[in-house]
Amino acid sequence: MLGTGERLVNEDMSMPVTLKELAARAQVHPSTISRVANHDPKLRIAPPTRQRIEALLRETEYRPNGVARGLKLRQTLVLAVVIPDVTNPFFAALFRGVEDAASPRGYNVLLCNTDGSPARQRSHLQSLHARRVDGVIMASSFLKDPTVRWLRHQGIPYVLVNRFSDDGHDPFVGSDDLVGGRLATEHLLELGHRRIGHLAGKLTVSTGVTRRRGYLAALAARGLTPDPRLVVESGYTEDGGAHAAERLLALADRPTAIFAVTDMTAVGAFGVALRMGLRVPEELAIVGYNDIPLATRMVPSLTTVHVPIHEFGAAAARLLLEQIDTGEPSRRRVIFNPQLIVRGSTVTGAGSPANPQLVPAFATE
Amino acid sequence: MLGTGERLVNEDMSMPVTLKELAARAQVHPSTISRVANHDPKLRIAPPTRQRIEALLRETEYRPNGVARGLKLRQTLVLAVVIPDVTNPFFAALFRGVEDAASPRGYNVLLCNTDGSPARQRSHLQSLHARRVDGVIMASSFLKDPTVRWLRHQGIPYVLVNRFSDDGHDPFVGSDDLVGGRLATEHLLELGHRRIGHLAGKLTVSTGVTRRRGYLAALAARGLTPDPRLVVESGYTEDGGAHAAERLLALADRPTAIFAVTDMTAVGAFGVALRMGLRVPEELAIVGYNDIPLATRMVPSLTTVHVPIHEFGAAAARLLLEQIDTGEPSRRRVIFNPQLIVRGSTVTGAGSPANPQLVPAFATE
DNA sequence: CCATTGTCAACAAACGTTTGCGCACGCCCG
DNA sequence: CGGGCGTGCGCAAACGTTTGTTGACAATGG
Numbered sequence: 001m002l003g004t005g006e007r008l009v010n011e012d013m014s015m016p017v018t019l020k021e022l023a024a025r026a027q028v029h030p031s032t033i034s035r036v037a038n039h040d041p042k043l044r045i046a047p048p049t050r051q052r053i054e055a056l057l058r059e060t061e062y063r064p065n066g067v068a069r070g071l072k073l074r075q076t077l078v079l080a081v082v083i084p085d086v087t088n089p090f091f092a093a094l095f096r097g098v099e100d101a102a103s104p105r106g107y108n109v110l111l112c113n114t115d116g117s118p119a120r121q122r123s124h125l126q127s128l129h130a131r132r133v134d135g136v137i138m139a140s141s142f143l144k145d146p147t148v149r150w151l152r153h154q155g156i157p158y159v160l161v162n163r164f165s166d167d168g169h170d171p172f173v174g175s176d177d178l179v180g181g182r183l184a185t186e187h188l189l190e191l192g193h194r195r196i197g198h199l200a201g202k203l204t205v206s207t208g209v210t211r212r213r214g215y216l217a218a219l220a221a222r223g224l225t226p227d228p229r230l231v232v233e234s235g236y237t238e239d240g241g242a243h244a245a246e247r248l249l250a251l252a253d254r255p256t257a258i259f260a261v262t263d264m265t266a267v268g269a270f271g272v273a274l275r276m277g278l279r280v281p282e283e284l285a286i287v288g289y290n291d292i293p294l295a296t297r298m299v300p301s302l303t304t305v306h307v308p309i310h311e312f313g314a315a316a317a318r319l320l321l322e323q324i325d326t327g328e329p330s331r332r333r334v335i336f337n338p339q340l341i342v343r344g345s346t347v348t349g350a351g352s353p354a355n356p357q358l359v360p361a362f363a364t365e
Numbered sequence: 366m367l368g369t370g371e372r373l374v375n376e377d378m379s380m381p382v383t384l385k386e387l388a389a390r391a392q393v394h395p396s397t398i399s400r401v402a403n404h405d406p407k408l409r410i411a412p413p414t415r416q417r418i419e420a421l422l423r424e425t426e427y428r429p430n431g432v433a434r435g436l437k438l439r440q441t442l443v444l445a446v447v448i449p450d451v452t453n454p455f456f457a458a459l460f461r462g463v464e465d466a467a468s469p470r471g472y473n474v475l476l477c478n479t480d481g482s483p484a485r486q487r488s489h490l491q492s493l494h495a496r497r498v499d500g501v502i503m504a505s506s507f508l509k510d511p512t513v514r515w516l517r518h519q520g521i522p523y524v525l526v527n528r529f530s531d532d533g534h535d536p537f538v539g540s541d542d543l544v545g546g547r548l549a550t551e552h553l554l555e556l557g558h559r560r561i562g563h564l565a566g567k568l569t570v571s572t573g574v575t576r577r578r579g580y581l582a583a584l585a586a587r588g589l590t591p592d593p594r595l596v597v598e599s600g601y602t603e604d605g606g607a608h609a610a611e612r613l614l615a616l617a618d619r620p621t622a623i624f625a626v627t628d629m630t631a632v633g634a635f636g637v638a639l640r641m642g643l644r645v646p647e648e649l650a651i652v653g654y655n656d657i658p659l660a661t662r663m664v665p666s667l668t669t670v671h672v673p674i675h676e677f678g679a680a681a682a683r684l685l686l687e688q689i690d691t692g693e694p695s696r697r698r699v700i701f702n703p704q705l706i707v708r709g710s711t712v713t714g715a716g717s718p719a720n721p722q723l724v725p726a727f728a729t730e
Numbered sequence: 731c732c733a734t735t736g737t738c739a740a741c742a743a744a745c746g747t748t749t750g751c752g753c754a755c756g757c758c759c760g
Numbered sequence: 761c762g763g764g765c766g767t768g769c770g771c772a773a774a775c776g777t778t779t780g781t782t783g784a785c786a787a788t789g790g
Contacts, residue, residue, distance in 0.1 A: 066496040068776035131431040433746035
């Protein structure tokens with residue numbers, strides 16, 4: 001036992017080290033400590049006092065109270081990410097992208113799950129605004145979305161990601177869903193499928209309508225007239241996909257292939273095919289969207305439209321920080337080119353190519 | 366076009382409605398508005414003034430500035446969840462549990478990913494402390510963890526979840542890993558397996574050592590002496606599980622069964638078995654731990670030890686809020702009884718039973 | 731030797747709340 | 761009619777920072 005009177009890290013258990021306390025101990029005014037701690041460039045100070053203060057700062061491990069700082073400086077160094085459900089691997093990866101980009105800049109990130117409920121979304125945003133978060137990244141917006149307009153009106157910096165809204169003039173990061181939907185459908189057409197079902201997203205959400213348009217466009221390009229019964233709304237959950245797939249497969253002349261608006265809904269369809277004893281891809285081919293990690297683990301693995309999920313989050317964070325830095329709302333849009341990844345759910349014996357590297361296809365303004 | 370001079374929501378675009386501004390408009394002192402807004406019980410006020418103020422509050426949709434409020438009241442209504450990686454479905458579900466329990470109480474929740482790095486963990490906690498979060502839920506703690514001791518010393522309310530630390534006297538929510546490890550191993554023993562490999566967690570983490578102890582205890586109970594070469598450390602990632610499984614299966618007399626410390630590592634082993642052409646469960650049986658959603662989607666589905674993940678988060682949040690409310694650090698521990706779920710990765714043709722409902726096995730103090 | 735300049739650090743206001751205290755006014759009752 | 765009491769609300773301090781301005785003192789130059 002070396003030294004019975006071992007010192008604790010902080011001499012006394014008093015936790016909140018404030019400028020005033022330090023000032024008393026250093027025999028200087030609080031403002032002086034503040035300037036030293038903040039490395040105020042236009043501060044001239046006598047070397048001895050500076051060293052005395054710096055020593056004290058190190059000794060006490062002083063960190064300014066972020067709340068007080070936030071009040072004075074009008075910035076909290078907190079961002080918020082609003083998503084339907086972090087339990088969905090797509091949104092989990094998206095969040096990581098945001099944190100990985102924002103954390104090095106000193107930001108912490110709040111996570112808000114809405115479960116797709118406009119009410120929860122609104123209530124979260126109210127709360128975030130009251131907390132004076134520096135910005136919001138929203139991946140749960142609707143095509144017509146009062147809360148987006150509210151954000152705009154309140155002057156809160158924000159970026160929409162994956163789903164756009166209204167006129168699409170908000171700062172946005174996402175993929176070209178029209179192209180993506182077309183790619184997926186064309187792939188099935190080229191494989192010879194003629195009755196292709198679509199597990200469609202909601203008409204209230206941009207991804208839903210745009211991927212559906214891509215699907216229809218691909219059919220039209222082949223001169224095929226779409227069968228309305230082959231398009232059934234599934235939402236974005238596994239269960240939703242399962243129910244919709246059941247309806248599709250109960251049809252008299254059922255589709256030989258399905259394009260699902262999302263990997264998770266595709267997974268739902270997978271389960272149904274399994275339960276019905278339909279072999280994938282021989283009796284039913286399936287294409288998803290997003291290329292979540294789960295896609296490669298299905299057996300057979302899931303053909304899907306790849307988008308750089310992590311990069312969605314990171315790019316959105318960068319766009320947001322840019323707005324915060326400049327103080328100017330942006331209208332920049334970063335659109336990635338989706339890329340078809342052919343796997344076993346459409347083609348027997350298909351391997352997955354090396355992980356594709358995507359770069360922004362184009363960015364306006 | 367009805368009414369060209371349509372009013373906007375707020376009469377002018379000035380966003381930050383402050384007490385002072387309202388006070389000027391209502392011809393009263395800011396403090397009076399504050400008391401009305403907060404429904405101060407011991408406030409006596411003339412009905413007319415009250416109504417005037419309440420009308421104004423509604424009209425302007427006044428919400429007190431949370432930062433200023435936090436400074437004065439010394440509570441931010443912000444919690445933080447610290448985890449290795451939200452991309453792991455286990456932690457995503459855990460987070461949902463926390464948010465679902467904390468959100469109704471007016472809290473927002475910060476999410477911090479450490480990737481298992483002590484440095485990142487420490488830096489996150491420093492930041493959280495500077496922000497004066499009201500409490501921390503930590504699911505990334507090590508057996509010997511300076512940051513846990515630091516939390517204790519700083520007097521920051523906290524709860525450990527899934528992994529305990531040190532003496533295990535911190536407020537904690539988790540499962541009985543010793544029992545869980547034993548259940549998994551006994552199941553394999555009962556199936557007749559005698560060479561059972563273990564994809565082990567790290568010795569620096571409580572789940573790692575405890576589940577390993579459970580594994581060894583089950584072997585010992587059968588009078589089997591464990592083969593050291595059958596225990597290989599895998600960490601907690603899919604890749605880690607894959608690498609460890611490769612080593613295990615490269616052994617001269619390789620194991621016929623594997624108990625993996627975690628579902629994700631089990632998934633890694635799954636992949637290896639697939640690549641090696643080993644049939645599961647006939648040539649290799651696999652048991653995981655945690656029962657993440659992915660477990661039911663593997664083919665064959667994964668036998669695993671079920672723990673109520675969402676409830677982990679919710680219980681931890683409740684424990685944390687309790688400490689915050691009382692102002693007293695707690696020593697309560699909530700331990701759930703793990704439950705073996707037999708599926709196709711150990712027994713051919715095994716169905717999954719109805720979702721088990723778990724209640725806390727016991728709670729100390 | 732006095733005025734000017736320069737160096738160092740203190741002063742004070744402000745950010746937007748909350749809350750204990752006290753003041754003025756009108757009413758009642760003696 | 762006057763003292764006391766209750767009602768209704770304002771005053772001001774405090775939470776912990778940041779930052780523009782001012783002031784004291786020493787040094788320097790003419």
